[in-house]
Amino acid sequence: MAEELRNRLRELREARGLTQGQLAELVGVSRKTINTVENGIYVPSTVIALKLARALDEPVERLFSLTK
Amino acid sequence: MAEQPSNTDLADRYSKRRARLLPALAIFFLAQQFSYFSRIPGERLVDRVRIGAWVVMSAVLLLLLTTGGAWIRSAAVRVLMNDEVTRANRASAMQFGFALAMGGAIAVYPFIDQLALNARQVIHLIVSLGLAAAVLRFGMLERRALG
Numbered sequence: 001m002a003e004e005l006r007n008r009l010r011e012l013r014e015a016r017g018l019t020q021g022q023l024a025e026l027v028g029v030s031r032k033t034i035n036t037v038e039n040g041i042y043v044p045s046t047v048i049a050l051k052l053a054r055a056l057d058e059p060v061e062r063l064f065s066l067t068k
Numbered sequence: 069m070a071e072q073p074s075n076t077d078l079a080d081r082y083s084k085r086r087a088r089l090l091p092a093l094a095i096f097f098l099a100q101q102f103s104y105f106s107r108i109p110g111e112r113l114v115d116r117v118r119i120g121a122w123v124v125m126s127a128v129l130l131l132l133l134t135t136g137g138a139w140i141r142s143a144a145v146r147v148l149m150n151d152e153v154t155r156a157n158r159a160s161a162m163q164f165g166f167a168l169a170m171g172g173a174i175a176v177y178p179f180i181d182q183l184a185l186n187a188r189q190v191i192h193l194i195v196s197l198g199l200a201a202a203v204l205r206f207g208m209l210e211r212r213a214l215g
Contacts, residue, residue: 025076030148032083035215042153042213 003066010038012056012063026055079148082138084214086149090132090207094200097125101196108189119188126195129203133158157209165202172197 013023013034020034027034029048036042037052044052053060073081104118131137136150136158150158173194176183180190 021074021076021080025074030083030151030153031076031080032210032213032215033151033153036153036213039215042156045152048152 003068005040005043005064006067007037007040007064009034009052009056009063012058013038016056023052023055027051075142075144075148078141078145080214082141082145083149083154083210086132086137087207087210087214090203090210093129093132094204094207097129097196097203098200100125101192101200104192105189122192122196126199129199133161133199133203133206153213154210157213158206160209161202161206164205165198168201169194169198 013020018026020031020038024031024034027048028051033042033044033048037044037048049060049064053063056063100122104122136146136154138146138149141149173190176185176190176193185193
């Protein structure tokens with residue numbers, strides 16, 4: 001069975017009381033990018049994944065994980 | 069004094085506008101082609117205007133698709149409007165448009181004689197099909213991305 005990429009972006013963003021727009025601003029991307037990543041529509045590049053982790057002050061592995 | 073919207077807010081606003089506009093433009097463009105093929109232009113002045121209008125509309129749609137539009141906005145806003153999600157959506161839309169244009173060309177090819185189409189009309193058909201499909205798909209992918 002193929003592995004699936006899961007992310008905890010929404011959960012970690014909401015835990016910090018940030019809106020999608022505020023996180024987008026911190027990362028330097030559009031709100032659309034945050035929305036598509038949170039909903040699993042888009043798998044971000046390594047650069048965006050690292051920027052998201054840095055903005056949320058979390059290791060990238062806590063943000064993204066592979067599940068079977 | 070009202071607070072100035074951030075570049076992220078502006079990019080979001082213009083992206084939503086673009087996502088609404090593109091499918092509408094693609095449908096309008098397709099509707100025009102039905103009228104074109106229902107009365108194929110000849111050599112009159114009015115026919116030259118119709119052909120010219122198609123060239124202009126096609127070029128505008130192609131520019132909108134390839135550059136993302138919002139040409140009068142600041143570079144920072146345009147960068148946000150065309151970030152990696154949009155670039156991925158655009159690539160997917162262009163792939164779809166290309167496949168449809170090629171499929172259309174392959175489907176028409178054996179019947180060129182029966183359809184009695186000249187070179188201009190065949191080009192018109194294939195470009196219209198590919199362009200409208202790509203613009204429509206780009207707009208729909210952007211709408212989905214904006215949530």
